[in-house]
Amino acid sequence: MASDDCRKDESLEDNRTDSGIDSYRSILKSEEPREPSVDFSGPRDKFSAVEERLDSAYESSSITVESLTEIVEGYTLEEQAPSSELSEQEENLLTTITEDGDTILHLxxxxxxxxxxxxxxQIFPKEVLxxxxxxxxxPLHLATYLKLTEVVKQLVEKGAGLELQDQEGNTALHVACQHGQTECATEMTRDVSPSKMAPVLEIQNWRGLTCLHLAALNRQHQIMKLLVKKEADLNIQEGTSGKTALHLATELHDITSVKLLLSWGADADAAMFNGCTSLHLAVGRQDAAIANLLCQSGADTMLRNMEDETALDLADGNDDILALFPFDDIQISGRSVVSVKF
Structure with missing residues (x-):
C-alpha cells in the first residue's frame, strides 16, 4: 500500500564492450594469440578496498611487481607512425589477457x-583501455575503486569510456558516487561539457539508480554538487519505485541533502510511482524538520497518493507536524480541510 511505503524506512548484458581481444587482434592483424608468458597469482593484501574479487585467478595464478616491471621495461613510449608494424613484444603486450579477462593494465x-x-x-590505444x-x-572502474586519482585522470584524458557498465550496471562514476571518491569523480567530470555528460548521468545501474541517486543515498554532498554543476537532472526517478534524490534524502533524514536539493531547484512535489511526495515521506517518518523545509519551499500539502491520502493523513497526531498544517482540526466527511486565513 502507498501509505505503508510512505511510512516505512527502506534500505535502499550486452552493454559491455568487446572484452574478448579477438576483435582488437584483427585491428592489429597479428598472428594467433600466444599463451601468457607470465605467472599471474600474487599478493592479495592490497585488494581489500575492492568490494569483491577483481581477478579470481590470482589465488592460482599471479603477477608480481617485478614481472610487471619486466613487461614494460625497455618498451619505447615514443609515438609510432600509423603505418609502422608492431613488434612481437608489442603485439604480446596488447593481446595478453588472463582467463578472467584482465589485461596487463587491469593487473x-x-x-x-x-x-x-x-x-x-601511454602504450595502449583506446580500444584496449x-x-x-x-x-x-x-581499468577505469578498478582505478576508481582503488582511488588511484592520477590513473583515473590519465585514462579519462586518453578517452576511456565513461558510459561502460560493470556487472552491477555501475559506470566508473557510479562507483565514485557510491564510495565517496570525490577526486576521481572530479577528474571524470572536469573537462566534459554538460551536453556530453548528460547521457552518462542518465545511466541507471541494475537497481535503477543514477549517479545522483547513489550520491544522495551515500550522503556524498560534494559529489552531488559536482553532478549538479554538470546539469544532472534533479528530478530523475530511479527505476524501481520512482523516487527522486529528494525522496531518498528525505528517507535518510539527511537534512543537508534536502536543503541542497531544494536550493538547486528540486521539485518538492515530485511523486513516486505510488503518488507519494517527499512531504508524504517526511510526515510518515515523523520528521518535522524536513517536513517544515518542504513546506517552506512550497510543497503542496493537499496532494494525494494512490491511497487517496494527503501528507496530513499520515501525521498520526504529531503536534510538530500538525502545526505545519493550518486549521487541521476542520474535517468534512473525515477529510481535512485547509481553510483560507483571514
Missing amino acids: AIIHEEEFISKQLI DIQNNLYQT
Whole structure:
C-alpha cells in the first residue's frame, strides 16, 4: 500500500564492450594469440578496498611487481607512425589477457602500481583501455575503486569510456558516487561539457539508480554538487519505485541533502510511482524538520497518493507536524480541510 511505503524506512548484458581481444587482434592483424608468458597469482593484501574479487585467478595464478616491471621495461613510449608494424613484444603486450579477462593494465592497477599503469596507458590505444574483464570492469572502474586519482585522470584524458557498465550496471562514476571518491569523480567530470555528460548521468545501474541517486543515498554532498554543476537532472526517478534524490534524502533524514536539493531547484512535489511526495515521506517518518523545509519551499500539502491520502493523513497526531498544517482540526466527511486565513 502507498501509505505503508510512505511510512516505512527502506534500505535502499550486452552493454559491455568487446572484452574478448579477438576483435582488437584483427585491428592489429597479428598472428594467433600466444599463451601468457607470465605467472599471474600474487599478493592479495592490497585488494581489500575492492568490494569483491577483481581477478579470481590470482589465488592460482599471479603477477608480481617485478614481472610487471619486466613487461614494460625497455618498451619505447615514443609515438609510432600509423603505418609502422608492431613488434612481437608489442603485439604480446596488447593481446595478453588472463582467463578472467584482465589485461596487463587491469593487473597493474589492481597491484596499485601507479607508475607502471601510467606507462601502459601511454602504450595502449583506446580500444584496449576500454576492455572489460569477466566482471565487466574496465581499468577505469578498478582505478576508481582503488582511488588511484592520477590513473583515473590519465585514462579519462586518453578517452576511456565513461558510459561502460560493470556487472552491477555501475559506470566508473557510479562507483565514485557510491564510495565517496570525490577526486576521481572530479577528474571524470572536469573537462566534459554538460551536453556530453548528460547521457552518462542518465545511466541507471541494475537497481535503477543514477549517479545522483547513489550520491544522495551515500550522503556524498560534494559529489552531488559536482553532478549538479554538470546539469544532472534533479528530478530523475530511479527505476524501481520512482523516487527522486529528494525522496531518498528525505528517507535518510539527511537534512543537508534536502536543503541542497531544494536550493538547486528540486521539485518538492515530485511523486513516486505510488503518488507519494517527499512531504508524504517526511510526515510518515515523523520528521518535522524536513517536513517544515518542504513546506517552506512550497510543497503542496493537499496532494494525494494512490491511497487517496494527503501528507496530513499520515501525521498520526504529531503536534510538530500538525502545526505545519493550518486549521487541521476542520474535517468534512473525515477529510481535512485547509481553510483560507483571514
